[in-house]
Amino acid sequence: MIKQITYLTFLDALLAGDKLLCQSIVKNLVDNKIPVETIYFDLFQKVMYRIGTMWEKNQISIPVEHHATQIIDELISVTLNASQKEEGNGKRCIISCVDKEYHLLGAKMVSYIFELNGWDTIFLGASTPPKTLVNYVMEKDPHVVGLSNNFHLNFLRLLETIELIKQARPNQQIYLGGQAIGQVADKLPKEHEGVKIFHSIMDLNKHLKEISLQTA
Structure with missing residues (x-):
């Protein structure tokens, strides 16, 4: 658990564009062996x-949101390089944002969590068209496809992507996450097997470690 004062200081530093302070906070956490x-x-x-909500409510400008995003993007890579990865487990995943979803940092962190747990990870980034994604899934034959959806306006695109993947590969495991998932979870189709929702990175990490124990 990270202290509230650390969270608030980091948030203020991000909004102020103070990259050096943000780097210092994260380095201190890494040095203190915070997972x-x-x-x-x-x-x-x-x-x-929090920043996404502030942007939606016009409480911060687009440049402030973009700068904060870029700072976090750099820090995500720093934390990965400072972490110890599990031995490769022979499993592969494809992680992507749904079509017209351009906020990719959550999906990027998810791809790193898979990587730290020993998975061969393919991160496609933002806004992958459904048919293109399905073709790539067919080519790469992953154990899991992870889809990120941060805005409820992209919900129909998320549904389309799930449907196309399941038509092509009925047994494909699909993991869903993103800020909007909690808002639309009850609207997702119930008939598909192997579609799992994760509301946090911690939940996903716990799940992946349970899989590792089951296959050990």
């Missing part, structure tokens, strides 16, 4: 959700 999944969830994810 990367804790940094991702208790700091980065919560801060991103």
Whole structure:
């Protein structure tokens, strides 16, 4: 658990564009052996959700939101490089944002969580068209496809992507996450097997470690 004062100081530094202070805060957490999944969830994810809400309410400008995003993007890579990865487990995942979803940091952190747990991870980034994604899934044959959806306006695109993947690969495991998932979870189709929703990076990390224990 990261202290509230650390979260608030980091948030203020991000909004002020103070990259050096943000770097110092994260370095201190890493030096104190705070697990990367804790940094991702208790700091980065919560801060991103807060900044996203502020942007939606016009409480901050687009340049401020973009600068904060770029700072966190750099820090995500720093924490990964400072972390110890599990031995490769032979499993592969593809992580992508749904079509017209351009906020990719959550999906990027998810891809790193898979990587830290020993998965061969393919991160496609923002806004992958459904048919293109399905073709790539067919080519790469992943154990899991992870889809990120941060805005409720993209919900129909999320549904389309799930439907196309399941038509092509009925047994494909699909993991869903993102800020908007909690708002639309009850609207997702119930008939598809193997579609799982994760509301936080911590939940995903716990799930992946349970899988690792089951297959050990």
